[in-house]
Amino acid sequence: xxxxxxxxxxxxxxxxxxxxxxxxxxxxxxxxxxxxxxxxxxxxxxxxxxxxxxxxxxxxxxxxxxxxxxxxxxxxxxxxxxxxxxxxxxxxxxxxxxxxxxxxxxxxxxxxxxxxxxxxxxxxxxxxxxxxxxxxxxxxxxxxxxxxxxxxxxxxxxxxxxxxxxxxxxxxxxxxxxxxxxxxxxxxxxxxxxxxxxxxxxxxxxxxxxxxxxxxxxxxxxxxxxxxxxxxxxxxxxxxxxxxxxxxxxxxxxxxxxxxxxxxxxxxxxxxxxxxxxxxxxxxxxxxxxxxxxxxxxxxxxxxxxxxxxxxxxxxxxxxxxxxxxxxxxxxxxxxxxxxxxxxxxxxxxxxxxxxxxxxxxxxxxxxxxxxxxxxxxxxxxxxxxxxxxxxxxxxxxxxxxxxxxxxxxxxxxxxxxxxxxxxxxxxxxxxxxxxxxxxxxxxxxxxxxxxxxxxxxxxxxxxxxxxxxxxxxxxxxxxxxxxxxxxxxxxxxxxxxxxxxxxxxxxxxxxxxxxxxxxxxxxxxxxxxxxxxxxxxxxxxxxxxxxxxxxxxxxxxxxxxxxxxxxxxxxxxxxxxxxxxxxxxxxxxxxxxxxxxxxxxxxxxxxxxxxxxxxxxxxxxxxxxxxxxxxxxxxxxxxxxxxxxxxxxxxxxxxxxxxxxxxxxxxxxxxxxxxxxxxxxxxxxxxxxxxxxxxxxxxxxxxxxxxxxxxxxxxxxxxxxxxxxxxxxxxxxxxxxxxxxxxxxxxxxxxxxxxxxxxxxxxxxxxxxxxxxxxxxxxxxxxxxxxxxxxxxxxxxx
Numbered sequence: 094x095x096x097x098x099x100x101x102x103x104x105x106x107x108x109x110x111x112x113x114x115x116x117x118x119x120x121x122x123x124x125x126x127x128x129x130x131x132x133x134x135x136x137x138x139x140x141x142x143x144x145x146x147x148x149x150x151x152x153x154x155x156x157x158x159x160x161x162x163x164x165x166x167x168x169x170x171x172x173x174x175x176x177x178x179x180x181x182x183x184x185x186x187x188x189x190x191x192x193x194x195x196x197x198x199x200x201x202x203x204x205x206x207x208x209x210x211x212x213x214x215x216x217x218x219x220x221x222x223x224x225x226x227x228x229x230x231x232x233x234x235x236x237x238x239x240x241x242x243x244x245x246x247x248x249x250x251x252x253x254x255x256x257x258x259x260x261x262x263x264x265x266x267x268x269x270x271x272x273x274x275x276x277x278x279x280x281x282x283x284x285x286x287x288x289x290x291x292x293x294x295x296x297x298x299x300x301x302x303x304x305x306x307x308x309x310x311x312x313x314x315x316x317x318x319x320x321x322x323x324x325x326x327x328x329x330x331x332x333x334x335x336x337x338x339x340x341x342x343x344x345x346x347x348x349x350x351x352x353x354x355x356x357x358x359x360x361x362x363x364x365x366x367x368x369x370x371x372x373x374x375x376x377x378x379x380x381x382x383x384x385x386x387x388x389x390x391x392x393x394x395x396x397x398x399x400x401x402x403x404x405x406x407x408x409x410x411x412x413x414x415x416x417x418x419x420x421x422x423x424x425x426x427x428x429x430x431x432x433x434x435x436x437x438x439x440x441x442x443x444x445x446x447x448x449x450x451x452x453x454x455x456x457x458x459x460x461x462x463x464x465x466x467x468x469x470x471x472x473x474x475x476x477x478x479x480x481x482x483x484x485x486x487x488x489x490x491x492x493x494x495x496x497x498x499x500x501x502x503x504x505x506x507x508x509x510x511x512x513x514x515x516x517x518x519x520x521x522x523x524x525x526x527x528x529x530x531x532x533x534x535x536x537x538x539x540x541x542x543x544x545x546x547x548x549x550x551x552x553x554x555x556x557x558x559x560x561x562x563x564x565x566x567x568x569x570x571x572x573x574x575x576x577x578x579x580x581x582x583x584x585x586x587x588x589x590x591x592x593x594x595x596x597x598x599x600x601x602x603x604x605x606x607x608x609x610x611x612x613x614x615x616x617x618x619x620x621x622x623x624x625x626x627x628x629x630x631x632x633x634x635x636x637x638x639x640x641x642x643x644x645x646x647x648x649x650x651x652x653x654x655x656x657x658x659x660x661x662x663x664x665x666x667x668x669x670x671x672x673x674x675x676x677x678x679x680x681x682x683x684x685x686x687x688x689x690x691x692x693x694x695x696x697x698x699x700x701x702x703x704x705x706x707x708x709x710x711x712x713x714x715x716x717x718x719x720x721x722x723x724x725x726x727x728x729x730x731x732x733x734x735x736x737x738x739x740x741x742x743x744x745x746x747x748x749x750x751x752x753x754x755x756x757x758x759x760x761x762x763x764x765x766x767x768x769x770x771x772x773x774x775x776x777x778x779x780x781x782x783x784x785x786x787x788x789x790x791x792x793x794x795x796x797x798x799x800x801x802x803x804x805x806x807x808x809x810x811x812x813x814x815x816x817x818x819x820x821x822x823x824x825x826x827x828x829x830x831x832x833x834x835x836x837x838x839x840x841x842x843x844x845x846x847x848x849x850x851x852x853x854x855x856x857x858x859x860x861x862x863x864x865x866x867x868x869x870x871x872x873x874x875x876x877x878x879x880x881x882x883x884x885x886x887x888x889x890x891x892x
Contacts, residue, residue, distance in 0.1 A: 096140040096195050097202045100133050100291075111135040112228030115289040117431050125408045126401060131427050133291030134202045135228065140195045141263055141286045148189040154267070157182050161272055169490075172505055176269050183264040191256060199259065200252040206292060220250050222293040222368065224429075225258040227265055229286050244268070247325065248293060248374040255290065262288045270501040273508075294429060297367035297375075298421025300389035301326030302336060303521045304398060305414045306343075306406040307434060309529065310463065310520065310560075311601040314412065315672060316355075317341040317399040320521045321389040323380060324365025326416060332498030332518030335361040335538040337389050341399040342672040342740065351741040354395055355672050356665040357388060359651060360519060361538070386651050394419065397426055405431050414521075436529045445606075448557035449882060450571040457552065458545050460514070460536035462562030463525045465602060467571045468493065468512035468534050472550045474543055478502055493552060495542050499524045507531065512554040514542045514564065536562040560598035576885050587870045587891045591678075591878040593855055596622060597669040603881045607888075610677035610744075611670060612803060612878020613855035616684045616729065619666030620694070624659055628725035630696020631655030637696045644695055656728055663732035664740075671742035678744055680780055680803060680855075683729055685750040687712050708817065713751025713782075718760040730768035737775065748780040748803060753787055755794045762798065772800070783852075784808035789841040796848035802841065803878070806856025810834050829858035830865050842872045851875050859883075863890040 103111055103119025111119070115135040122130040145151055157178040164170045191199075207221040225246040244265035246258040265271065266286045294301075302321030307314050319339040322329045329336045337360040345353035362385055369376040390398070398417055405428070406413050412434040418427050448467045473492040494510035496503075498517045507513060507527055513535040515524045520537065528535035534556040536542070546552065546564070553569040556562040591612030594603050597619060620628075626648060632655060634642045645655060652658040671679045687707035691697045700721075704710040711719075717726040736742050747770070752758050758781065762772055765779075772779045781788065781795055784805030788795060792802075806829045807818060813834050816823040828834075838854075845852035853876035859866040860883040869877060870891060879887050 094198045094202065096137055096143070097198045098135045098137055099202070099205075100130065100135070103135060109285075110137045110139070110287065112138070112287040112289070113432065114226060114228035114430060115287060116228075118289075118291075118428075121405060121408070121428065121431060125404050126428060129401060129426065129428050131292045131294055131429060132206065133223070133289060134206060136195075136199060136259055136288040136290065138285040138287045140198075141288075143192060143195060144189060144260075144263065145186075147192045148185075150185055150189065153185060154182050158267075158272075165273075172269070175272065175505075179267050179269050179272055182267040186264040186267075187260050189260060191260075196256060199255060203252050203255055203290070206290070220252075223249050223255065224291050224293050225249050225255065225262060226289045226291065226430075227262045227286055228289040229266065229284060245327075246374065247327070248368040259288045262286065268502075270504045273505045291429065293368075294418035294427045295420045295422045296326065296418035297324050297365070299419035299424075300324070300421075301416070301418040302329050302389070303414060303416055304402045305434060305521070306402050306412045308340075308601050309414075309434075309436070309525070310465075311605060312412075312436070313601045313605065313673065315343055315675065316601070317343050317402050318520070319390070319395060319398060319402075320360075320519050321417075321419075322360065322362050322365065323384055323389050324367055324378075325375060326418065327375070328364070328366040328377075329519065329521070330523055331500050332515055332522035332524055332537065333366075334364070334519075335517060336519040336521070337362070338519060339388075339390065339395050340669070341395065342668075342675070342742075343399065343403055344675065345741050346396065346400055346403060348741060352392070352739045353399065353741075354392060355668040355740065359386065359388060361540075362389070390419065394426055401426070401428055409433070445576045447574045447576060447882065448555075448571060449574075450553070450555045450557060450569060452565055452569050454565050454567075454569075456563035456565055458514070458536065458539050458542045458564040460539035460542070460562050461520055461525075462556035462558070462560055463513075463520065463528045463535035463537060464533065464556045466532075466534045467557055467573075468554045469552070469568050470511045472546045472548060472552055474546065474548050476543075478506075493554060495546055497543065498522070499527070512536075514539060514546075514554065516540050516542050534562065536564065559596050588874060589876045590884060590887060590891075591680075591853070591855075591876055592884065593860075593878050593880050594670060597666040598622070599881070600670045600673040604673035606881060606884055608677075608884060609876065610674050611679040611681075612853055612876060613748075614667070614670050614679060614681045616663065616667075616682060617686055617690070619663055620684060620686075623662045623666045626655075626659075626695040627691060627697040627700055628659050628728050629700040629722070630694070631659050632724060632728075634696070636699050638699075641696045641699075648695070659728050660731045660735060663729065664735040667732060667736045667745065668740050668742060671736055671740070671745045674744070675742060676744050678746055679742075680746045680748050681733070682748040682750050682782060683713075683717065683726070685713050685782075709812075714749050714753070714757045714761050715751070717749075718757075718764045723764060726764060727768040730765055730770045734769045737777065743776055746778045746780060746800075748782055749799075750782040750805070751784060751808070752781055753785055755791060755798060758795060758798045780851075782855075783841055784812070786812055786837065789837045789844075792841050792844040793848060796845065796850040799850070801851035801853070802845055804838065804841065804852070804854040804856060806834070806838075806854060806858045809837060809856070810858075813837055829856065830862060830868070835868065838869070839872050842869075842874055846873055853878060859887065863887065866890060 100119050105116050105120045108116040118130050160178050161175050164174050249258045300321050300323050304319040308316045320336040322334045322336045338358040340356040342353045342355050345351040364377050366375050414434050416430040470491050470493045474495045490509045491511045493512045495514045498515050513524050513528050515537045516539050518537040525537050553565045589609040591610045592608045593613045594611050595618050630637050634645050649655050649658040688701045688704050689707045692701040716722040778800040780801040781799040782805045783802040810829050811818040855878040859877045860879040
């Protein structure tokens with residue numbers, strides 16, 4: 094055949110003939126995943142060129158494109174003019190006629206592809222269902238994906254339908270969004286288009302989605318990020334659902350004894366897209382309730398998919414994003430598209446722009462944060478492109494675009510927004526992908542933004558606070574700093590520098606900074622944000638009110654028990670920290686809530702006493718071995734065991750806070766061992782938070798019980814000077830640099846050095862006061878742990 098190439102005949106060297114999509118899949122079918130690529134054929138660029146020439150369309154297309162190019166030179170081009178000329182080109186192509194030689198080859202190839210086809214019931218059929226996808230010669234490059242710029246047609250059956258779908262694919266080379274995208278990425282070459290015809294995967298009966306060989310927001314290369322939903326994947330990409338998300342630690346994929354799945358997040362999936370009929374190729378149907386609370390992939394499928402993604406990455410030698418489909422009839426997992434990841438591959442790793450926003454305001458809206466920047470402007474709510482601002486000509490530059498979801502038709506308009514906010518969608522939906530490419534912040538999956546915000550309202554959109562983004566009332570002050578890490582890392586410091594990382598959601602971005610690990614990760618953050626309930630309430634819901642029991646049931650839906658929920662969510666949070674920084678050490682402090690803070694957790698009132706001074710009351714170590722709390726502490730131990738033994742993250746070190754006496758330390762170690770955590774077993778290290786004066790005075794005895802100290806200068810200052818650090822009345826006395834505090838620090842550092850025990854500091858002092866960090870270096874401290882935003886400054890001070 095002159096105009097047709099089957100997938101088995103295609104490789105990367107044929108890109109000019111079959112386009113980026115088909116050439117990539119042909120290469121993978123031959124060399125990487127021979128059983129996991131659905132078969133198909135390409136209608137080559139020769140056919141496209143012949144079709145255009147035979148119909149005499151060339152000069153007419155150039156005439157319309159010249160008008161578009163001239164218009165796009167304007168500061169504010171008319172979208173109406175661009176649309177009018179694009180429509181004229183598309184209408185012309187759709188009404189064109191195929192030369193008989195091309196039509197005959199397409200019909201013949203379709204017959205070969207349909208051979209042996211069976212329908213859902215297993216009955217032989219003469220025609221197979223196919224997906225008809227554009228495969229442009231300029232798409233899927235290392236610097237521009239061209240994703241979604243041309244059309245895809247699903248559930249096409251029969252040769253005549255295929256012919257019409259092919260012409261529509263040809264015409265989609267000239268959609269408004271495709272023309273605009275090419276102008277944005279600076280593509281000025283002559284385009285040609287092939288059409289890729291591929292057997293449909295019955296993912297309408299299974300599930301589908303996308304996967305990245307990196308974290309799509311931070312570019313962290315140790316994670317495979319998978320998103321999926323039941324039914325066809327177009328619903329996910331368009332933002333029609335908030336998908337399930339799976340975070341896989343790729344270095345553990347090679348060890349069959351480990352579970353590399355760090356975290357699973359259940360999406361909001363109320364519908365799925367399924368195949369329809371000739372008149373309506375796809376249709377939306379409601380999901381049964383039991384499927385709404387079920388994940389779209391099981392663990393073996395998640396691992397198999399992650400391995401396939403890594404195999405593609407390793408073969409090509411660059412990071413990739415793929416589209417996948419799980420066939421509901423056969424249970425087979427297929428890769429239906431693979432292309433280079435284009436956002437993080439083009440970013441400089443030596444320069445980081447950091448944003449910081451401080452406010453006491455309650456957010457108006459929350460959602461999944463895309464990017465790490467801040468934007469401000471007036472809200473403009475749009476239900477569709479056909480309503481207000483539909484042409485884009487009247488869309489105010491710099492506004493906050495708020496809508497339900499977006500698709501590629503929105504792209505010319507999205508480029509004029511300062512931020513994008515959608516009520517539907519996940520981190521890999523169309524809105525998120527475009528926002529990353531544009532370098533603007535976005536919040537997706539907000540659910541209520543269109544109703545919580547008002548047209549014209551001034552707001553601040555913040556994505557600099559972790560994985561959750563916030564929208565605040567008003568134009569709030571924020572700071573922006575450009576840091577150059579060229580030639581700078583923690584090795585230029587006098588002592589190794591670690592990080593205090595509050596939330597697991599910040600772990601992936603923080604891990605890309607040049608530090609030696611995590612010096613302090615507080616379990617309280619994970620319990621607050623990942624769990625939000627008192628552990629004893631989860632163990633004994635019957636002791637709670639009816640209202641609390643109902644809330645606990647809702648929170649633990651999909652888990653075997655309240656205890657299972659606590660252990661798995663805590664392990665997921667700790668696992669993110671451990672995996673993000675692996676193999677660098679990650680010191681995780683056991684929970685150190687005070688009783689008044691525990692009471693604020695869901696169900697806490699049923700289990701917590703009311704103390705006069707909880708700051709120096711029942712907290713830290715004294716809880717762990719007590720009859721009233723031991724079983725809850727056991728859940729913390731089980732979570733650490735899951736992270737270290739099952740996930741394989743043995744870089745996680747545990748730390749015991751507020752331990753007043755050596756006898757307490759012995760009792761805590763015994764309780765840990767009772768629940769499967771034994772110091773020294775499988776290399777487990779146990780640190781002591783040095784924050785009580787008795788820790789300093791009896792340091793030598795404590796040295797025999799632990800592997801290291803981490804000085805908590807906040808509490809040590811409070812207890813050395815005898816003041817309440819939460820009281821503004823004595824705040825003027827509180828200072829880690831007080832002579833009495835520095836004397837205590839010198840004592841414990843010298844004792845630890847004499848006993849050969851590691852000692853570092855994780856209090857706030859070194860982050861706030863460079864001279865305090867210098868003092869610690871002079872005393873011979875082993876490590877200093879600082880907040881991520883003060884790492885750069887501290888490195889410079891301690892060069």
